Amino acid sequence: MIDLQHLVRPNIRKLSSPFQQGDGQPESPRRIALDANENPYNRPLNRYPSGLQHDLKARLAKLKGVGEKEIFSGNGSTEIIDLCYRIFCQPQTDNAVAIEPTCRLYGHFAAVNDVEYRPVPLSHDFQLDADRLLKACDRHTKLVWLCSPNTPTGNTLEVKEIEKVARTFQGMVIVDEAYTEFSKQPSFRQRLEEFPNMIVLNTFSKAWGGAAIRLGVAYAQEAVIRLFDMIRPSYNLNLLTQEQAVELLRHRYDIEDWTRILLLERNRMMKAFESLACCERVYPSSANFFLARMKDARSVYNYLAEKGIRVHDCSHEPLCEDCLRITIGSKAENAEILGILRYYNPAE
Template identity: 65%
Template sequence: MIDLQQLVRTNIRALISDVDAKAEQTERDAQHIMLDANENPYNKPLNRYPSDNQAAVKEELAKLRGVTHREIFLSNGSTEAIDICFRIFCQPKIDNVVAIEPTCELYRRFARLNDIEYRPVLLDDSFQLSATKLLKACDRHTKLIWLCSPNSPSGNILNITEVEKLLKAFNGIVVIDEAYTDFSRLPAFRERLSEFPNMIVLNTFSKAWANAAIRLGVVYAQEAIIDIFKKVSNPYPINQLTQEQALDVLKHRYDIEDWIKILLLERKRMMLAFESLACCEKVYPSNANFFLAKMKDAQSVYNYLCQKGIKVRNCSNLSLCNNCLRITIGAKAENAEILGILRYYKPTK
């Protein structure tokens, strides 16, 4: 069992031990007249601060994901959740975090913003991790291990056995970013919260749920960790319009399933088509809504596509990704257009 008190920063421990002023918010919902928050009485319903605990959204998510509402925290996109992880557990200039490499660049960015040492551990040539290597990079000041599965930019699911080894052996917090897990059709770690008290799982409404514009992230963890997230978050963190849109999306989840099915078919078609392109050397397996393709000259292909008004991601500057492009699966017409354009591509001399 982990000792959360020892993992949490000293100043955060002091903060969460104070009387929780947010408890008053739950009392507001039942009041007839509210004159406590200096709100304007006109322009209903937007004149009032939104629900501070987002109960309706959490209840719907809990039913869908097979967790309890007490195991859910909502954030302003996954970016805020990543930042909060650093602010809860990592003391600036003292603690460090370990992460797989290559992976989502936000983990490194927020480590820098919070003045935390970032220790990347290179994946193998198949973009798979070694629990032993990650654990060797840890010391007594390592508070977090960052994983992304399916990983970005590689698109593959991380080896489940190796992830389990980390969860069982590491005395800190393992954060698993499952932003793309709905495209994998494989069991998610968010379904195993009861097994791992040191696990935090990140999800988002931006990918499979096609609602990037509302900036809504989801944190799943055991209740003890979620309670800390709630106590360090800003007042009224999720605006009312976002909550309403999230509820509407959850009511139409069967539409989301249809979109996912189409995207998976398009992913298969796109990957096969890229393999046949003269400018492509290899297409890596993917469990996400994108794939990584090794090109003969990634920069030249990237420039060519930009000239045609098509933006993809050049990953050549990332470890293990030399001459690689990351291609997001678009709508059928968009996919057809990029394939048609690339068939006419001629390498620059």
């Protein structure tokens, strides 16, 4: 069992309650609202949104099979990643360990919070070696970052290796499942009782098609969620985001249709890329993108950019030399990029 209080930064432990404009009191109907210096005109945008997000969390809890108190909603996963450092890592003292290559936000917010970041390379088939990762940890390691399915590689990490890290490491293990809807691997969200030191991240930006509303979600045991609520900014989730998220949840069967189509397109695109003269290898994927090793990734990237098509050049990332990450678009978009690359001639 982990000592959660020992992991939390001393200044955070001293906080007695969240600093929330009115959120410290139970929400109740306000017949006349004269407590928050709001403008009485321009309804409904004149009022601050619910800080507790009851409607959104109730719908998420029912759909995801967790308790409402095991959910934290953030202004994108970026806010949640930042808050993890703020809660658990003492600047210039503590450190975080992560796989490499992976989502660059983990390292970015480590730097923002003045926390040492220790990347541990994956194997050549992009798999996690739990023993190797754990060797990089010491008594000042507070966070371990694991992204599965991973980006930019697209593959899922071995469940047994994730389990070994979670059971051995005495800090917090964050499993980022941003692409989980595209994977057959069961979510660790269903195993929170088994892993009190685990935080599972999800997002509305990928399968849910809600990147513009900026909504990230963290699932963890109630004691961990209380820490997020303790330090989150007041009203961190605006009214429009909450309303749009609820609307998406009402139409979740549409999202299932989108996901099914994207998976079919992913398989078609991967097979088609394998036949391109400019492509050397396509790696397995459990996400809404795939990684392809090209004969000259930068040249292909520039060629596509000239045609108005943007892909992600991963050549600068470890183990991804000469690789491009291709997001699955609509059928028409996918057909266009394939047609353009079939005529690609590096000699021109």
